[in-house]
Amino acid sequence: MKNFDEAKARWNELAPKVRKAQEAYHLTGEPIMVDAAYDSLIAEMRALEDAYPQLWSVESPTMKVGAKAARGAVAELTHRERMYSLQDVFSREELTRWYEGIVAELPAGSRFTAEVKVDGLALNLTYRRGVLETAATRGDGVSGEDVTRNALAISTIPQRLVGDDHPELVEVRGEVYFPVAKFAEYNEAVAARNEEVERRNAEVDAFNKELAATNRERARRGEAPLARLRREDKLRTFVNPRNAASGTMRQEDTTGFAIRSLDFLAHGIGALEGASDELAAAMATQEGVYEAFASWGLPVSPNTEMVASLEEINAYLDKYQGARTALDHEFDGVVIKLEDRRVQEQMGYTARVPRWAVAYKFPPTEVQTRLLDIRVQVGRTGRVTPYAVMEPVFVDGSTVAQATLHNPFEVERKGVKIGDVVILRKAGDIIPEVVGPVLAERDGSERDFEMPADCPVCGGAIEPAKEGDKDLRCSNTRSCPAQLHQRVIHIGSRGALDIESLGEESAQWLAAPDRYRDDALIALATGHTLELTDEAALAAAQAGWPLEDGANPRVRMQLSLEQRVELGITDEDGALLDPEAIIPGDVQERLGLPAAQQPYLDTEAGLFGLTAEAMRDVRTWQPVKVAGEETGDWRYIRAGWTKPTWLKPNATREGYELRKESVPSKTLEKVLDELEKAKSKELWRKIVALNIRHVGPVAARELADTFGSLDAMLAAGREQLAAGEVPFADVEGVGEIIARSFLDWFEEDWHAEIVEEWRAAGVVFEDERADPDEDAGPRPFEGMTIVVTGAVEGFTRDSVAEAIVAAGGKATGSVSRNTTAVVVGEKPGASKTKKAQELGIPMWSAEEFIAKLGQ
Ligand SMILES: NC(=O)c1ccc[n+]([C@@H]2O[C@H](COP(=O)([O-])OP(=O)(O)OC[C@H]3O[C@@H](n4cnc5c(N)ncnc54)[C@H](O)[C@@H]3O)[C@@H](O)[C@H]2O)c1
Numbered sequence: 001m002k003n004f005d006e007a008k009a010r011w012n013e014l015a016p017k018v019r020k021a022q023e024a025y026h027l028t029g030e031p032i033m034v035d036a037a038y039d040s041l042i043a044e045m046r047a048l049e050d051a052y053p054q055l056w057s058v059e060s061p062t063m064k065v066g067a068k069a070a071r072g073a074v075a076e077l078t079h080r081e082r083m084y085s086l087q088d089v090f091s092r093e094e095l096t097r098w099y100e101g102i103v104a105e106l107p108a109g110s111r112f113t114a115e116v117k118v119d120g121l122a123l124n125l126t127y128r129r130g131v132l133e134t135a136a137t138r139g140d141g142v143s144g145e146d147v148t149r150n151a152l153a154i155s156t157i158p159q160r161l162v163g164d165d166h167p168e169l170v171e172v173r174g175e176v177y178f179p180v181a182k183f184a185e186y187n188e189a190v191a192a193r194n195e196e197v198e199r200r201n202a203e204v205d206a207f208n209k210e211l212a213a214t215n216r217e218r219a220r221r222g223e224a225p226l227a228r229l230r231r232e233d234k235l236r237t238f239v240n241p242r243n244a245a246s247g248t249m250r251q252e253d254t255t256g257f258a259i260r261s262l263d264f265l266a267h268g269i270g271a272l273e274g275a276s277d278e279l280a281a282a283m284a285t286q287e288g289v290y291e292a293f294a295s296w297g298l299p300v301s302p303n304t305e306m307v308a309s310l311e312e313i314n315a316y317l318d319k320y321q322g323a324r325t326a327l328d329h330e331f332d333g334v335v336i337k338l339e340d341r342r343v344q345e346q347m348g349y350t351a352r353v354p355r356w357a358v359a360y361k362f363p364p365t366e367v368q369t370r371l372l373d374i375r376v377q378v379g380r381t382g383r384v385t386p387y388a389v390m391e392p393v394f395v396d397g398s399t400v401a402q403a404t405l406h407n408p409f410e411v412e413r414k415g416v417k418i419g420d421v422v423i424l425r426k427a428g429d430i431i432p433e434v435v436g437p438v439l440a441e442r443d444g445s446e447r448d449f450e451m452p453a454d455c456p457v458c459g460g461a462i463e464p465a466k467e468g469d470k471d472l473r474c475s476n477t478r479s480c481p482a483q484l485h486q487r488v489i490h491i492g493s494r495g496a497l498d499i500e501s502l503g504e505e506s507a508q509w510l511a512a513p514d515r516y517r518d519d520a521l522i523a524l525a526t527g528h529t530l531e532l533t534d535e536a537a538l539a540a541a542q543a544g545w546p547l548e549d550g551a552n553p554r555v556r557m558q559l560s561l562e563q564r565v566e567l568g569i570t571d572e573d574g575a576l577l578d579p580e581a582i583i584p585g586d587v588q589e590r591l592g593l594p595a596a597q598q599p600y601l602d603t604e605a606g607l608f609g610l611t612a613e614a615m616r617d618v619r620t621w622q623p624v625k626v627a628g629e630e631t632g633d634w635r636y637i638r639a640g641w642t643k644p645t646w647l648k649p650n651a652t653r654e655g656y657e658l659r660k661e662s663v664p665s666k667t668l669e670k671v672l673d674e675l676e677k678a679k680s681k682e683l684w685r686k687i688v689a690l691n692i693r694h695v696g697p698v699a700a701r702e703l704a705d706t707f708g709s710l711d712a713m714l715a716a717g718r719e720q721l722a723a724g725e726v727p728f729a730d731v732e733g734v735g736e737i738i739a740r741s742f743l744d745w746f747e748e749d750w751h752a753e754i755v756e757e758w759r760a761a762g763v764v765f766e767d768e769r770a771d772p773d774e775d776a777g778p779r780p781f782e783g784m785t786i787v788v789t790g791a792v793e794g795f796t797r798d799s800v801a802e803a804i805v806a807a808g809g810k811a812t813g814s815v816s817r818n819t820t821a822v823v824v825g826e827k828p829g830a831s832k833t834k835k836a837q838e839l840g841i842p843m844w845s846a847e848e849f850i851a852k853l854g855q
């Protein structure tokens, strides 16, 4: 524990920071730190004040409920009864202590309400004889800003209460919030509008520039200048729904989309005057208050429950902590309130919070971390997306080190620079997102992200596929290892050739063995270790690295900061001198680093020609893990082949001799075996495997069922095209876009080559059609088209379709005039049954269907 002087020094250090944060948060609506950071500073100050009460006074920032509006800026309203904050706890243990403390003072069987803690802006609505008189923010708890006009614009806040038993006056307390779904919509709309404004402003600038010349001319002639055009202001996007609620509620404009998006939930009561005896009695409990509110048409939370034990409280916490994105509003915790309002009054309040309630706060969904770099990755279709590389942080259940930034416009919109402290947000199973920079943390060393002009993987040009496209793509579609790697993964996926062993890793050996080379180089350039074995270690030994003692040759490369500076890799602060090359080429050579590899595949054409031999010398980069966690170190290892065995006949380090060559690994053997089997799989799978845009399993199946072979498909399609018809118009599920995309694909030379080479390797682009005469089984559904909606017992979606096909019928997904019958299973789709009714198509129950199938 600190002594008093230390505690005082620390308190004095914290107080101004906390005050500044409170002002920024409550007055400007532009927080300078995330809530978790603020909460921990407040907790630290409270702990100091608890240990040394001399530090405490009513003026302490720990006593603040909010902040007074800046004087003169807005009209203020005084609350009839004070508005309090809530005592918060951050763990179940703290909550248990609170609960045990309070029940000790209460009659047995006391009940509590358990409520979600709505994350929004607190509001005080004053109704006089059932009519909304004023609405005010909480402010400092005594008085707040007058926001009556804006409150009236919120459709769920009644201007006039319904029912008739209204008191003379009542203060309804609650939370204004911005529904999560509308929040995303709002930010998107604003971003789109801002882009438009930017475009128009550029026109305005151009116009004004010309005007300036004209006006100079006019001035010379003694004429009055013409008026300049005005630039439009951009709108602000909000960092989170709470910020959006408080920003919107306190702004002037009440016409916009933002204010109309707001919603409200009542969760408390202030003054109550002139209530009938009956009403007063009904409102003697917290639950009674909510019931009265609801009867007056005020929105109350449907998620409130009554609880009477710690077990029930914990069950409520479990329920909502595990479902943080389940409600239409954000909630950052759970509030427990004593049910009996007379006892509430007896227990009373501290200067800041009621003694009869507590807020359990969930772990933060927003944290701060350092944005180390913005790098780009290349996807299956060549799309280049920037992503953030961050100092790893723990947030809402997992460690996050990377987050996508979608596109360069998004980077600009968020306003983040490399080196910024950023706010990172993750809630529930929502993908982590960089919200924006913490501007207060900038020191001028941050730099802007620039989209590279060339693909970092293959060097191909990065450009929009079409003019005006937001997405940028690597133009080397054919051979960019990043794109090819993803295409090969797709070939192996379930919906295509379903080759289990051909996944992320083995596809990488074939198409992009150096996928992680840059990451490994960055590791080496930032002081981490790079481990080389076998031949690569012997090569490194040639460059002067010491071989470690052991049965196999092994080198661990590591560079001190001094060495890195001397080699021209980094500056004295450890920042990379050449972020693109990471380690300059000649230095890589001098260090004996393995050179970049030429991938086995140049396009997927070579896939079925794969041999074990072709993989013999392929190596790959792998992160070193200890107990499942990456250490930051990397190793360079053989890919598809096992380790060789070495013989060390004498003690000298160079004396390694190969004893047993390595052999193809089990995985590689399996890949080869399964590729062989894939050659004769169904035609539709091979069509999907071609990676043709828009052509997925559904369309591919329809095409294969209709034509039976690729050649027939192409012939028919091309003929229709030549005749000026829409190709495949008669094939269900294949629209014009799909049809054209399909036919276009084969026009590209290197695409045609894929088909040729696959064929040469034994891939059959034809379905073996069973001869109907030979087919022994009965075909009760011959010529029928059947739609199944809902679950049929004993079948999966796929197997029911297979059964229909095996019985000679056609299984389709949508009801049309051509449908023979609709099988109505359990939980059927409403639209399908309705359509069937409309068209007068027979409907079979699951039992009827099974009976017919068995005929
Ligand atoms: N980031 C910053 O710099 C900064 C600065 C100051 C405050 N803050 C944040 O503001 C918060 C403190 O503000 P606070 O005093 O409003 O405390 P609070 O948000 O922890 O809790 C009190 C409030 O919860 C609301 N609430 C929501 N649902 C409720 C329900 N069902 N029943 C009762 N009340 C309910 C009420 O409006 C009440 O006033 C903290 O989360 C803190 O992190 C952040």
Ligand SMILES: [Zn+2]
Pocket: 378, 455, 456, 457, 458, 459, 460, 474, 475, 476, 480, 481, 482
């Ligand atoms: Zn590329």
